[in-house]
Amino acid sequence: MKKYTNTGNKDTRSGFGAGLTELGQKNENVVALCADLTGSLKMDDFKANHPERFFQIGIAEANMIGIAAGMTIGGKIPFTGTFANFSTGRVYDQIRQSVAYSGKNVKICASHAGVTLGEDGATHQILEDIGLMKMLPGMTVINTCDYNQTKAATLAIAEHEGPVYLRFGRPKVANFTPEDQKFEIGKAVLLNEGSDVTIIATGHLVWEALQAAEELEGKGISAEVINIHTIKPLDEEAILKSVKKTGCVVTAEEHNFLGGLGESVARTLSLNHPAPQEFVATKDTFGESGTPEQLMDKYELNAAAIVKAATKVKDRK
Numbered sequence: 001m002k003k004y005t006n007t008g009n010k011d012t013r014s015g016f017g018a019g020l021t022e023l024g025q026k027n028e029n030v031v032a033l034c035a036d037l038t039g040s041l042k043m044d045d046f047k048a049n050h051p052e053r054f055f056q057i058g059i060a061e062a063n064m065i066g067i068a069a070g071m072t073i074g075g076k077i078p079f080t081g082t083f084a085n086f087s088t089g090r091v092y093d094q095i096r097q098s099v100a101y102s103g104k105n106v107k108i109c110a111s112h113a114g115v116t117l118g119e120d121g122a123t124h125q126i127l128e129d130i131g132l133m134k135m136l137p138g139m140t141v142i143n144t145c146d147y148n149q150t151k152a153a154t155l156a157i158a159e160h161e162g163p164v165y166l167r168f169g170r171p172k173v174a175n176f177t178p179e180d181q182k183f184e185i186g187k188a189v190l191l192n193e194g195s196d197v198t199i200i201a202t203g204h205l206v207w208e209a210l211q212a213a214e215e216l217e218g219k220g221i222s223a224e225v226i227n228i229h230t231i232k233p234l235d236e237e238a239i240l241k242s243v244k245k246t247g248c249v250v251t252a253e254e255h256n257f258l259g260g261l262g263e264s265v266a267r268t269l270s271l272n273h274p275a276p277q278e279f280v281a282t283k284d285t286f287g288e289s290g291t292p293e294q295l296m297d298k299y300e301l302n303a304a305a306i307v308k309a310a311t312k313v314k315d316r317k
Contacts, residue, residue: 001192001217004210010147010175012168012204013111017042018147019154020079020109024050027077030158033068034081035061040170041081041111061091065106069098072105077158083117084110084167085126088133099163100136107157108133112170113143114203114254115282115299121289127282131259133165134232140185141232143167143253143261145206147175149229152183160185169254171292173204177227188235190242194224197310198242201252202228202261205280205301209252212306223310231261236268243269248276248313252306254296257281276316278309 023030024046031053032046038056047054057064061082068078080087087110088095099106110129117125134141140162144150150168157164177189191206192213201209206227213223224242228235243249249269251262257279269275282299296302 001194001213004176004191006174006176006207008175009172011170011172012144012147012150013040013170014042015144015147015150016109016111016154016166016168017045019151021045021049023155023158024053027158029075029077030079031055031071031076032079032081033057033064035059035064035086037082040083041109043081061086062094065091065094066098068106069102069104077105077107079107079109081109081111083124084113084129085124088129088165089126092132096136100139103138104163105161107164107166109154109166111168113167114169115287115295115301116169116171116254116292118170118292118295119289122286125287127256127287128259129167130231130255130261134264138162139232140164140230141167142185142230143202144229145202145204145227146173146177148177148179148181149183152181153229156183156185167203169204174207176207186230186233186235188238189227189229190224190238191227192223192225194222194246196222196246197314198224198226198246198249199252199306199310200226200228200239200249200261200265202231203254205252205254208303209306211303212310215303215307216310221310221314228261231264234264234268236272239265239268240273243275244273247317250278250280250306250309250313252280254301255281256284258284276313278313280305280309
């Protein structure tokens with residue numbers, strides 16, 4: 001299989017910060033709003049270089065979304081920043097009514113998603129945000145896998161007309177995608193060709209999927225690995241092409257198996273090409289306090305879990 005090199009662990013939120021800084025230099029219509037978490041969202045450089053285009057809203061997330069929606073009327077492209085929990089669950093009504101229903105060009109940028117937020121515990125972790133956002137008509141949902149892809153996605157969504165939910169994380173994870181990549185919204189990335197099982201992953205579980213594929217190769221199982229960075233609109237063509245070849249699929253995500261990527265893949269398959277599927281995701285549960293590594297292990301969100309699921313689903317063919 002093709003080998004991928006980790007060029008050094010980096011946090012995806014810093015990829016967002018780097019992309020936002022570049023956008024500030026390129027596009028004078030880009031503005032940034034933050035809910036009292038400038039450092040956590042890595043928005044410091046944008047604030048320093050473009051203070052007239054940075055708005056500190058304070059711990060008033062609903063107000064932030066409303067202000068952002070209003071700014072679009074004047075042609076601005078607002079990027080809002082706070083934790084994923086506060087970017088979605090706390091302000092769902094405002095997003096639904098003022099952004100999605102109105103089709104406003106707001107970019108909702110959410111850090112610290114999933115259980116890898118870590119020690120802050122269940123009240124700050126969120127495992128249902130992808131489901132919440134993908135159900136909103138017209139909302140584009142993106143979940144990037146590493147620093148480079150997060151930076152590229154941040155640049156790309158500024159060119160996209162319409163509301164976007166961009167999800168990324170807190171911890172440092174493997175950085176392995178090309179630095180100069182072109183990010184295409186709605187276009188899956190085939191990372192490894194295989195014939196026995198398809199592994200469809202999103203977020204930093206893409207790296208775990210690649211590690212799993214290497215282990216599976218040692219067991220004589222050929223795994224195809226697909227990076228789904230855009231959960232909505234979903235690249236159904238890429239999914240169906242792969243599963244028609246391999247006959248089974250594993251989906252992997254740091255999200256509840258209800259409402260996430262796996263459910264979208266299952267719907268696609270049930271309507272077009274039914275096939276056995278296993279889910280690597282949290283199983284209808286909240287998170288808890290712990291290190292990211294401890295939580296990924298406990299909730300089975302790692303390469304070992306993907307190997308187990310792939311072996312199981314292959315036997316179901």
